[in-house]
Amino acid sequence: MGMTMTQKILASHAGLPSVVSGQLIEAKTDMVLGNDITAPVAIREFLKIGISDVFDKAKIALVPDHFTPNKDIKSAEQAKVMREFAREKGIINYFEVGEMGIEHALLPEKGLVVPGELVIGADSHTCTYGALGAFSTGVGSTDMAGAMATGTVWLKVPEAMRFQLTGTLRPWVSGKDVILYIIGKIGVDGALYRSMEFVGEGVASLSMDDRFTIANMAIEAGAKNGIFPVDDKTRAYVKEHGGRSFVEFTADDDAEYAETIEIDLSEIEPTVAFPHLPENTKTVREAGDVPIDQVVIGSCTNGRIGDLRAAAKVLEGKKVKVRTIIIPATQKIYLDAMAEGLIKIFIDAGAAVSTPTCGPCLGGHMGILAAGERCVATTNRNFVGRMGHPESEVYLASPAVAAASAVAGKIAQP
Numbered sequence: 001m002g003m004t005m006t007q008k009i010l011a012s013h014a015g016l017p018s019v020v021s022g023q024l025i026e027a028k029t030d031m032v033l034g035n036d037i038t039a040p041v042a043i044r045e046f047l048k049i050g051i052s053d054v055f056d057k058a059k060i061a062l063v064p065d066h067f068t069p070n071k072d073i074k075s076a077e078q079a080k081v082m083r084e085f086a087r088e089k090g091i092i093n094y095f096e097v098g099e100m101g102i103e104h105a106l107l108p109e110k111g112l113v114v115p116g117e118l119v120i121g122a123d124s125h126t127c128t129y130g131a132l133g134a135f136s137t138g139v140g141s142t143d144m145a146g147a148m149a150t151g152t153v154w155l156k157v158p159e160a161m162r163f164q165l166t167g168t169l170r171p172w173v174s175g176k177d178v179i180l181y182i183i184g185k186i187g188v189d190g191a192l193y194r195s196m197e198f199v200g201e202g203v204a205s206l207s208m209d210d211r212f213t214i215a216n217m218a219i220e221a222g223a224k225n226g227i228f229p230v231d232d233k234t235r236a237y238v239k240e241h242g243g244r245s246f247v248e249f250t251a252d253d254d255a256e257y258a259e260t261i262e263i264d265l266s267e268i269e270p271t272v273a274f275p276h277l278p279e280n281t282k283t284v285r286e287a288g289d290v291p292i293d294q295v296v297i298g299s300c301t302n303g304r305i306g307d308l309r310a311a312a313k314v315l316e317g318k319k320v321k322v323r324t325i326i327i328p329a330t331q332k333i334y335l336d337a338m339a340e341g342l343i344k345i346f347i348d349a350g351a352a353v354s355t356p357t358c359g360p361c362l363g364g365h366m367g368i369l370a371a372g373e374r375c376v377a378t379t380n381r382n383f384v385g386r387m388g389h390p391e392s393e394v395y396l397a398s399p400a401v402a403a404a405s406a407v408a409g410k411i412a413q414p
Helices: 005-014 039-049 073-089 103-109 124-132 141-150 175-186 201-205 208-221 232-240 305-315 331-339 342-348 399-408
Strands: 024-028 031-035 060-063 118-121 135-138 152-156 159-166 194-199 225-227 259-264 271-273 281-283 294-297 323-326 374-377 393-396
Touching: 005 024, 005 118, 005 135, 005 194, 005 225, 031 039, 031 103, 031 141, 039 073, 039 141, 060 073, 060 103, 103 124, 103 208, 103 331, 118 124, 118 141, 124 135, 124 208, 124 225, 124 232, 135 225, 141 152, 159 201, 175 208, 175 259, 175 271, 175 281, 194 208, 208 225, 208 232, 208 305, 294 305, 294 399, 305 331, 305 342, 305 399, 331 342, 374 399
Parallel strands: 031 060, 031 118, 118 135, 159 194, 159 259, 194 225, 294 323, 294 374, 374 393
Antiparallel strands: 024 152, 271 281, 271 393
16 A cells, blocks of 8 residues: 555654554654744653753744743743743754744744654644644644654554645635535545645645645644645755755555545635634625624734735725734844835834734734634634634634735625
């Protein structure tokens, strides 16, 4: 029996000729990632191991992004633990405030992940890098500690689901709408501990930003990882962002899939996930009259330059009716948005623009909701209390829908 893309990458990193779903393996890591919430826990566990150094100073990335710039004493202490550890161990890929960004936008931008690699991170949305044809998945802080020490991680090989994409997206429809549509179709546990592999002629029509968004939210369907095949768009992206050499893996013709789901991209409409689960989806047409209090455009899901361009296209020449917070995912994206005039469009529209941070996505800072308030957000989760008060509500949407909703003061079609 042949192997899927994911299985081939795992076999390669485990030094095995082949692997099968359910098999336990010890695999070498190409990058180990942590942030200001998860890395301090991993660092404390690492120090208990009693070794003097990390396995590779260039294969660990520490990114303070969740509560930075620090919002209070506790978050400052968390960041201090990371900072001091990075200095003491000589970790190359530590990104301080002013040069950092949201981790899952920053690492691809810096060329720290390329196709065929195995990346683990103590953050559930580490699955983002599957957009590049890499195997990437979230792990616990203890696993991160072990990987920082040894450069290896224990994994169970996931079985795979194949999503056969055909057609092309309609105007104002993006990767966010695609993944919300899929999660609405299969549910938040529809891909539990499976690899979501996106293939078919429709893949070519998706931008890299679309692919990052789709892979990012694979975890919201319960998946171990999401992954796209490497094509010309992938190769061009890697060349633009460092140009490191890489190995391409392709699924065998006789690879085994637990399920194949056909998705016609041309049938997908602008979509919103209602509270309190990403699977609770409706098209914007079906949403009805839902007044809102806030809009957040940003996060590791939708804070890239393509996302900001889509929002600016909607907001240009208009004024927002509700408080609107826009967060470029990295400093480079911020600079690119300034150069293109997008920041001026946002401020002229009445929006606030923030330095890169995860902030409001996890109810951390920069946009906390009060009781009874509703927010349309381009983030990835809308659980009870996710963005603040347990009686607030979060509606997940694309940047275009979020921007249109900011102008209308209610969920609206772009």
